[in-house]
Structures are given as C-alpha cells and as structure tokens.
Amino acid sequence: MSLRHALLAVLTAEPMTGYELLKYFDGTVAAFWSAPHSQVYPELRRMEAAGLISAEVAARGERAQKRIYSVTGPGISELSDWIGEHSTVPPERDVARLRAAHFEFSSYDVARRQLTAHLTEHQERLTRLESMVQAIQDLRVPLLRRRFEKRPEAEHEAIAAFKEFAFRGQIARVKAEIAWAKQGLDLIADLERRSVPLRGPALD
Amino acid sequence: MSLRHALLAVLTAEPMTGYELLKYFDGTVAAFWSAPHSQVYPELRRMEAAGLISAEVAARGERAQKRIYSVTGPGISELSDWIGEHSTVPPERDVARLRAAHFEFSSYDVARRQLTAHLTEHQERLTRLESMVQAIQDLRVPLLRRRFEKRPEAEHEAIAAFKEFAFRGQIARVKAEIAWAKQGLDLIADLERRSVPLRGPALD
DNA sequence: GTAGTCATGTAAGAGGTTACATGATTAG
DNA sequence: CTAATCATGTAACCTCTTACATGACTAC
Numbered sequence: 108m109s110l111r112h113a114l115l116a117v118l119t120a121e122p123m124t125g126y127e128l129l130k131y132f133d134g135t136v137a138a139f140w141s142a143p144h145s146q147v148y149p150e151l152r153r154m155e156a157a158g159l160i161s162a163e164v165a166a167r168g169e170r171a172q173k174r175i176y177s178v179t180g181p182g183i184s185e186l187s188d189w190i191g192e193h194s195t196v197p198p199e200r201d202v203a204r205l206r207a208a209h210f211e212f213s214s215y216d217v218a219r220r221q222l223t224a225h226l227t228e229h230q231e232r233l234t235r236l237e238s239m240v241q242a243i244q245d246l247r248v249p250l251l252r253r254r255f256e257k258r259p260e261a262e263h264e265a266i267a268a269f270k271e272f273a274f275r276g277q278i279a280r281v282k283a284e285i286a287w288a289k290q291g292l293d294l295i296a297d298l299e300r301r302s303v304p305l306r307g308p309a310l311d
Numbered sequence: 312m313s314l315r316h317a318l319l320a321v322l323t324a325e326p327m328t329g330y331e332l333l334k335y336f337d338g339t340v341a342a343f344w345s346a347p348h349s350q351v352y353p354e355l356r357r358m359e360a361a362g363l364i365s366a367e368v369a370a371r372g373e374r375a376q377k378r379i380y381s382v383t384g385p386g387i388s389e390l391s392d393w394i395g396e397h398s399t400v401p402p403e404r405d406v407a408r409l410r411a412a413h414f415e416f417s418s419y420d421v422a423r424r425q426l427t428a429h430l431t432e433h434q435e436r437l438t439r440l441e442s443m444v445q446a447i448q449d450l451r452v453p454l455l456r457r458r459f460e461k462r463p464e465a466e467h468e469a470i471a472a473f474k475e476f477a478f479r480g481q482i483a484r485v486k487a488e489i490a491w492a493k494q495g496l497d498l499i500a501d502l503e504r505r506s507v508p509l510r511g512p513a514l515d
Numbered sequence: 516g517t518a519g520t521c522a523t524g525t526a527a528g529a530g531g532t533t534a535c536a537t538g539a540t541t542a543g
Numbered sequence: 544c545t546a547a548t549c550a551t552g553t554a555a556c557c558t559c560t561t562a563c564a565t566g567a568c569t570a571c
Contacts, residue, residue, distance in 0.1 A: 109406050110530080116413045126550050139409040141402040146531065148551055171539045173550060183416070187512030190410050190417040191425070196432055198345040198559095199481070202313050202401075205343040206394050208477035209320045211470045212387070213394040221395070228400055258510060265507045266415045272495055273412035277403070279487040287480040294476055303469045306462060308391030314558080330522050350559065352523055375567045377522060402531095 110150055111159075113140040115178055115186045118160060121253040122177040125151050135250060138236060138277050151176060159185050207291060211306045215299045219292060226288035229281045236278045243271045314354055315363075317344040319382060319390045322364060325457040326381040329355050339454060342440060342481050355380060363389050411495060415510045419503045423496060430492035433485045440482045447475045 117123075117131050125148050132141050142150075151174075154160045159182035162174040178186075203225055210218040242248050244267075246255075251270060255263050321327075321335050329352050336345050346354075355378075358364045363386035366378040382390075407429055414422040446452050448471075450459075455474060459467050 108529080109404070109409060113409055116409065119413075119416070124550070126548095137403070139403060139405050139412060141404070143532070144551075145533080145553080149553090167549075168540050171550075184512055186413070187416045190413060191421040193428070194406055196407075199341070199343055200313070200345070200559095201343050201481075202398055204477045204480050205313060205317055205320065207480065208343060208474050209323075209390070209394060210473045211466065212323070212391045217395040224397070259508075261508050262415065262510055265502050265509055268498060268502065269414045270412050272498055273408045275494070276408050276411065276488075276491040277405075279491050280484060283483040283487040284480075287483050290479070291476055294472060298469050298472065304463075304465050305469055306466055308388055312557085328522070330520095347560070348523075349525080349561080353525090371521075372568055375522075404531095 109140065109189075110142050110146060111154060112186060112189045113142070114147065114150060114154065115159060115182055117250070118176055118178045119183065119186065119254070120250045121257075122163070122175050124173045124175055126173075128176075131250060135239065135248065138239065138274060154182070158182075212308060214305060214307060215295050219295050222288045222291040222295070226285060226292070229284040229288065232281045233278065233285065236274055236281065240271055240274050240278070243267055243274065313344065313393075314346050314350060315358060316390060316393045317346070318351065318354060318358065319363060319386055321454070322380055322382045323387065323390065323458070324454045325461075326367070326379050328377045328379055330377075332380075335454060339443065339452065342443065342478060358386070362386075414499075416512060418509060418511060419499050423499055426492045426495040426499070430489060430496070433488040433492065436485045437482065437489065440478055440485065444475055444478050444482070447471055447478065 113132075113136065114128060117128055117136055125144070128151075129144050129147055131137075132147070151160065151162075155162055155176070158179060160176045161179050162176050165173055165175050167173050203221070206221060207218075210221075239248075243251060246252060246267075248270075251267060254266055258266065317336075317340065318332060321332055321340055329348070332355075333348050333351055335341075336351070355364065355366075359366050359380070362383060364380045365383050366380050369377050369379050371377050407425070410425060411422075414425075443452075447455060450456060450471075452474075455471065458470055462470065
C-alpha cells in the first residue's frame, strides 16, 4: 500500500488540496508514482480517518469549499516507519520485454516499429528527467522550495541530494532502455540483411 | 491483458499442463512475467473457451487426470497480433525510488540498509540472468530446444537471438539498479562523514 | 506410512483503470 | 457568456495477491 506513502510524502512539503496533490502526481512525483483522482480522493479520506492527515475546510469564493490536508505527527511517523520497512521487489511484468522475446511470431517491420516506439518514448522521458535534475540543482522546483522553507538550512543539502539521487535512478533506467532498443534495432537490421527467416503468424 | 499472451507464448514451445506452465513462470519466463497458479488455471479455462488453446485430457495413473493444453491457429494469430499492438508504457510505480527520494525522514543507517538490500537483491538477479544468457547460447534451455525441434533450422538463429536480446534487456536494467545503489551508498557515506543532518522522524 | 511432487481449483480482498457525473470559480 | 480550471466524488470492472482447499501419485 504505497499510494498512501506517496501521498504522505508530497504532503510533507506543504498542506494542499487533493487537486493540487494530483498535479504533483502528474508532474514531479509521477516519475516514481502516480494515481488517478478516483484513487486519490478516497485514499485521502481514509488517511484522514486513520489520523495520518488532517483536513482544514476552506472556502473558495462564495459557495464552494475545499479541503486542505496537512500531515499529522502520526502521519510523519508512518512515513518514517515505511522508509525503513523491508519490502520484496515486486515480480517483473514487462510487456516490452515479453514481446521482444517472441518477435519471431511477427515480422521485422513490426519488431522495428515496436522498438522504435520504445526508443522515442524513453528518449522523451530522458529529456524530462534530465530537466528535472537541472531544476533541482537550480532550486527551481516549487515543492522542494517549500520543503526548504520548513527546515533548517543545514538539512537542505541532504533533502535535495536524495531527490536528485532518486531521479538519477530513473535516468539510469531509461538510458538502459534506450541502449537496449538501439541494440534491438541493430540486431533486426543484421538479421534482415542476412535474410534470416522468421516464423511469422503462419497458422498451423 | 498480457497474462494471456505470456501463457500463449510459453505454450507455443510445446503442449503442456497448467502445472508445467507454472514451473516455467517460476523459471525462465519469470524474468519478464509471472503469475500465481490461482491466476493461471482460471485463465487457461477462459482461453480454452475463447478457442485460443485446446485441452487434451490425459490420464495420470489410475484415477487422476490432467489437461494438456496446445495453442490453436487462432491462438497463434492472437499472439502475433498482440506482438504488433501499440501499448503505452504503464505508469511508473517504484517503491525503492519513492523511498530513496524521502530518505531524509529516516536515518543514514536505515537508508544504507535499504540500499544494501537493493544492491544484493539485484546482484543475485544479475547472476541468474547471466547464467540464463549463457544457457541460451549453449542451447541448454529445454523450452528453446522444443521450439527448435518444431521449426526449420534457418529460423533457429532469430528465435534464439530474440530470447537472448530480451534477457539482455533485463541484465541492462539490473546493472543500472546495481550502479544506482552503489552511488547511493557513496552519497550516504559522504553526507554522513560531513555530518550533514537529516530531519528524521521527529514529530512536529 | 509418509513426505514430496503433481495437479487443480475457489474465494475474499486489495489495488488500479476507466468511465460517468457534478458543480463552482475565474479569466477572457 | 463561455471556456478553462478548480474541486470532488461514485461505480463498474479488471488484475493480482493471499489464503484456503483437495486429492492422486511416487519414491523411500
């Protein structure tokens, strides 16, 4: 149940509404975790019921209201405990790899299209991730600035370092995917040039 | 719905029972996809109902029976179509990274323990994956040999190449994880040596 | 006989996706 | 006045996890 901890983690930066939280889930934090609003709003209610966060009902305009959530003491403890928990790596479920392992049921054209899509998708991801790391270094990340405001200056270095470290992990991963896709395209080019036959979708 | 295609992919190698399929899911194929038996048996029944596989009921001993599944023509088509389908990369959900991004709520000791666990877990994976690649190259993989027996020799090269390629993708990924964990341990050593304070789980 | 393997299920519940749904506020 | 944004829900459905359950066969 990590959605809960992802939400807690964001809320430790500053109190905010579910709606604002969702924007961070589509932006910065999405690199590690994301969730649709249909999952976030009910979870926030449950977390409130569990005492991990508290809501302040504020007015927006004349009639409308909004709930601004803050992390409570028990919420911080919960987050802290979770950081130290032992967790087994979840079983692999990788569609791209499963496909690639059975490209012989398709054609060189189809395989090339899949790998090209994989490549461009991860190249785009890489660009986003690298600009995030740059933004962390330049202290241009709003959420990070809020964190800094709440904590003594001596702690700032470690806070930023861990964020950057996490993003560097994602960068390493997408770079590995990019290299893999390129290798695959090379492999296909070679097999095709040498006219190595594939099984294809032939009925039997 | 990729469980279905993972099962189809394995069954194309040779007809087998759900039980045997599960062993492959714990062995070779587990590097890309895995599922518990409680998910596999019902799915096989559904696939049979959909005409993608057919079951031959065979006797085991005097009283007991078993169902040996084979992929049908429509099953091969389904697998082939799926190879070419466009699929969006699923949203990231990475507990290790989410944790690492918030290590400041913990202690250097706890962070080190998490990263060490990450490191050793992926080192073990690496060993397994590398021995799998070796086994593919030496043609010591039973499932691959069955595939070869069913296909003309000219196709063997591409079949093996795609399997190896897929495993190399997993190897690249775990190597990236290993490097990341090491960088994290270095980072922690440096911060700790310089006595950079962390927030810790302090209640506020 | 008994432990290990072969073989196959059901079911409750957690977590996640997708679609349906509503309404207020604000900027142009 | 109208479109975009703010704000929050419900519900059906699918996938996956975990636990409960059963029984035959085989080697010792």
